[in-house]
Each structure stands twice: as structure tokens, then as C-alpha cells.
Amino acid sequence: MVKEKITGLTVTDIRFPTSLGHHGSDAMHTDPDYSAAYVILETDASDGIKGYGLTFTLGRGTEVVVCAIKALSRHVVGRALEDIVNNFRGFYRELSSDGQLRWIGPEKGVVQLATAAVLNAVWDLWAKKEGKPLWKLLVDMTPEQLVSCIDFRYITDALTEEEALEQYMLKNGYPAYTTSCAWLGYPDDQLKKLCTDALKEGWTRFKVKVGADLQDDARRCKLIRDLIGPENKLMLDANQRWEVNEAISWVKELAVFKPIWIEEPTSPDDILGHAAISKALAPLGIGVATGEQCHNRVMFKQFLQAHALQYLQIDSCRLGSVNENLSVLLMAKKYNIPVCPHAGGVGLCELVQHLIIFDYISVSGSLENRMCEYVDHLHEHFKYPVAIQNASYMPPKDPGYSTEMKPESVSQYQFPDGEIWQKLVREGKIEI
Ligand SMILES: C[C@H](O)[C@@H](O)[C@@H](O)[C@H](O)C(=O)O
Ligand SMILES: [Mg+2]
Numbered sequence: 001m002v003k004e005k006i007t008g009l010t011v012t013d014i015r016f017p018t019s020l021g022h023h024g025s026d027a028m029h030t031d032p033d034y035s036a037a038y039v040i041l042e043t044d045a046s047d048g049i050k051g052y053g054l055t056f057t058l059g060r061g062t063e064v065v066v067c068a069i070k071a072l073s074r075h076v077v078g079r080a081l082e083d084i085v086n087n088f089r090g091f092y093r094e095l096s097s098d099g100q101l102r103w104i105g106p107e108k109g110v111v112q113l114a115t116a117a118v119l120n121a122v123w124d125l126w127a128k129k130e131g132k133p134l135w136k137l138l139v140d141m142t143p144e145q146l147v148s149c150i151d152f153r154y155i156t157d158a159l160t161e162e163e164a165l166e167q168y169m170l171k172n173g174y175p176a177y178t179t180s181c182a183w184l185g186y187p188d189d190q191l192k193k194l195c196t197d198a199l200k201e202g203w204t205r206f207k208v209k210v211g212a213d214l215q216d217d218a219r220r221c222k223l224i225r226d227l228i229g230p231e232n233k234l235m236l237d238a239n240q241r242w243e244v245n246e247a248i249s250w251v252k253e254l255a256v257f258k259p260i261w262i263e264e265p266t267s268p269d270d271i272l273g274h275a276a277i278s279k280a281l282a283p284l285g286i287g288v289a290t291g292e293q294c295h296n297r298v299m300f301k302q303f304l305q306a307h308a309l310q311y312l313q314i315d316s317c318r319l320g321s322v323n324e325n326l327s328v329l330l331m332a333k334k335y336n337i338p339v340c341p342h343a344g345g346v347g348l349c350e351l352v353q354h355l356i357i358f359d360y361i362s363v364s365g366s367l368e369n370r371m372c373e374y375v376d377h378l379h380e381h382f383k384y385p386v387a388i389q390n391a392s393y394m395p396p397k398d399p400g401y402s403t404e405m406k407p408e409s410v411s412q413y414q415f416p417d418g419e420i421w422q423k424l425v426r427e428g429k430i431e432i
Contacts, residue, residue, distance in 0.1 A: 022185025027211030051125025119321030177205030344375030
């Protein structure tokens with residue numbers, strides 16, 4: 001039988017003008033335009049099946065990721081899906097170790113984001129081919145198959161292939177928290193309204209952006225704590241704004257509002273700094289959460305080894321796709337650290353729900369201290385948007401990795417030629 005091949009890769013720069021409404025704003029990223037480098041893998045299959053993948057960006061720079069994806073396409077185009085997935089570890093290694101491109105990573109930065117987008121499309125294609133949502137494809141794999149997707153290079157001192165095989169059990173659903181109410185650029189009135197609405201919808205866990213101004217943070221935290229009451233959970237996110245000691249003293253000032261975690265208190269690369277912050281805040285019952293900017297499994301390994309985080313935030317589009325995320329989920333299990341994924345952005349909720357549902361069913365088997373981020377933006381552009389009920393992610397049922405965008409959204413928001421951007425330029429609202 002002739003094997004079906006991947007015959008082409010197209011990549012599009014898609015941007016949403018979210019900065020106009022301050023959506024997504026935090027203490028470091030004050031004007032994000034939520035964007036994606038969006039990959040489509042064409043095949044010669046008779047049913048015309050395609051794979052869709054993306055990585056998340058903040059506007060400018062998406063064109064650089066697009067370039068990196070084009071540079072990686074030589075590893076994918078012309079290959080049979082069957083050959084790729086039968087040796088997924090080898091294929092992962094091939095992408096991450098391209099003898100020339102590796103120099104501008106390795107396994108980090110733009111090249112890693114590009115790897116995520118390409119591999120996310122491959123996983124979508126595979127799940128569609130099997131007629132299953134991605135989480136089910138993962139759950140149905142034997143432990144040996146799963147582990148064969150992981151590149152253990154550089155993490156065998158923390159987790160070996162043999163250990164990974166012991167970590168499977170079965171269960172099931174997924175609690176979410178919301179970040180949508182309290183972006184840094186939102187005025188108090190907007191914050192109050194969004195928070196009141198969210199409480200009515202059943203949300204019980206809320207994240208607030210902090211880090212630009214202590215007085216302002218205290219006011220916003222008080223406002224939210226008063227609204228949500230003492231029982232609901234509050235998380236803080238500083239998006240890398242502080243020095244290590246500054247983080248400790250700043251968070252101590254906010255401790256009266258009883259947050260359970262401080263997210264990204266300092267440089268995302270400062271493992272020992274995070275360890276120091278963790279140690280100083282532990283007596284206050286505040287943990288450190290990080291991961292959205294953690295660029296590969298080796299970094300996560302060291303965060304775990306150094307007791308530098310208490311909540312681990314995987315990201316579906318920053319690590320090397322499902323393959324690398326699997327290794328991180330298994331390490332988190334071994335170190336007994338709850339995984340609370342980063343989501344939001346463009347499509348991050350759609351993708352990461354598959355990984356966390358799989359984590360619950362097959363790896364952690366626990367919901368204790370666990371929840372997945374939810375942000376209420378841009379879902380309408382996806383063909384299979386997330387379904388939230390009672391502040392929980394309902395497991396997706398459609399085949400694939402929920403990565404596919406609506407063709408009309410792709411054409412309207414394409415940067416810079418899409419209708420939306422051209423209109424903003426005509427109206428003098430932005431300059432390109
Ligand atoms: C620029 C972005 O909106 C970030 O602020 C966002 O990803 C955030 O850190 C989060 O945790 O959701
Ligand atoms: Mg964050």
C-alpha cells in the first residue's frame with residue numbers, strides 16, 4: 001500500500017488587535033496583539049485530510065517565527081505521517097537537532113516556537129487520521145508507545161525511560177481558573193464588572209496581574225478579594241517584573257490578600273532565584289508558579305531539582321509540542337508537583353486542554369492543587385473552540401488537536417493584508 005505523504009506546508013502570520021482593548025496586558029507586556037504563526041500541513045491522502053498547528057506570539061516578531069517555520073519545513077514536507085509517528089522520538093530529534101538551525105536555539109527561542117507549531121500540526125494530523133481527539137489518542141496509547149515519543153536526552157538524571165513506564169493509571173474532567181477579569185490595563189470598573197459576572201457564571205479561581213506599582217496592586221487585590229470572598233482562590237502574576245529580593249518583599253506586602261501563588265516573579269531563566277523566592281514565601285503559604293516562558297525540558301528539570309517552583313505551568317506552544325510536554329508531565333509526577341497549564345493567548349486553551357486531561361487520566365490521577373488557566377478571548381476564531389461548563393474544561397470530542405482556525409478568520413486577520421488590519425490602517429488607528 002502506498003503511504004500517504006505530507007506534500008506541503010503553508011504558514012500564515014495572523015494577528016488580532018487585542019492591544020486596542022488592553023486585553024492580555026500585564027506588567028511587562030503592556031500592548032500585546034495576540035497572534036499566531038499558523039501552520040497547515042497538506043497531504044496527498046484521498047480524503048484531503050490536513051494538519052493544523054500554531055504557536056502563540058504577541059504581534060511583532062510573528063514574521064520571524066514564520067521564517068523559522070519555513071526553515072524547518074524541509075524536515076516535514078515529503079515525509080509519510082506513518083514514518084514520522086512510528087519513530088516520533090527520532091523525528092523530534094531531527095527537528096530539534098537540525099545541524100545548522102540548532103545554532104540559533106538550541107531548543108529555545110524562535111526555533112523552539114517554530115518547532116512547536118510544526119509538531120502541533122503533525123499531532124493534529126495524526127489524531128485526525130485516527131479519528132480521535134488528541135487527549136484520547138494519548139490515553140489510548142500503550143505506555144511504551146507514549147514514552148517512544150519522548151526525547152530523554154539531557155533529562156535521564158531526573159527521569160529515565162524505565163521510570164516513566166511505571167507512571168500510568170486511569171481516571172477522568174478538568175477544573176479551570178480565569179485570568180480574563182484582571183488584566184493590568186483594565187480600569188477598576190471593568191475589573192469589578194468582569195469579576196461579578198464571572199462569579200455568577202460559577203468561577204471560583206481568579207488570577208490578577210501585578211508588578212507595576214505596589215499601591216495599585218494592593219488596591220486591585222483588595223477589590224477582587226472583597227468581591228470573591230475568603231473561600232475562592234486568588235493567584236498573582238508578575239510577568240517577570242522583579243529582582244529576587246524585590247519579589248519577596250513585594251509579595252509579602254500582598255500576602256494579606258491570601259494568594260496561593262505568585263507567578264513569574266522574576267526572570268524566567270533564574271532557577272536559583274525562583275528557589276530563593278519559594279523558600280522565603282513558603283511560610284506564608286504562597287507558592288511560586290512558572291513555565292509559560294520556560295523554554296525546554298532541561299529548564300523544567302532544573303526547576304524541579306532545585307525546588308524552585310510549587311506549581312508547574314506547561315505551555316502547548318512554547319515547548320516542543322506534545323513530545324516535550326510529555327516528558328515534563330512525567331517529571332512533574334515524579335517530583336510530586338502539580339501541573340497547572342498556562343493558556344489563553346491564541347489557541348492555547350484549545351490545545352492545552354488535551355494535555356491536561358491526558359495528565360489527569362493517565363499520569364497524575366489527581367485534581368489536588370490543580371487547575372488549568374482559561375482566558376475568554378478569541379475562541380470564536382477556532383473551528384472546535386473549547387467548551388467551558390461550571391468553570392471546567394469539558395473534554396473535546398472532535399478528532400484532532402483543536403488547532404484548526406476558521407478560514408474566514410485566517411483571511412481577515414492575516415497580517416498585514418487582512419481586511420481587519422487594512423481597515424485599522426485606513427482609519428488611522430495603527431501604523432504598519
Ligand atoms: C502577554 C500575555 O497576555 C501574558 O500576560 C499572559 O500569557 C499571562 O502571563 C498569563 O499567565 O496568562
Ligand atoms: Mg502568566
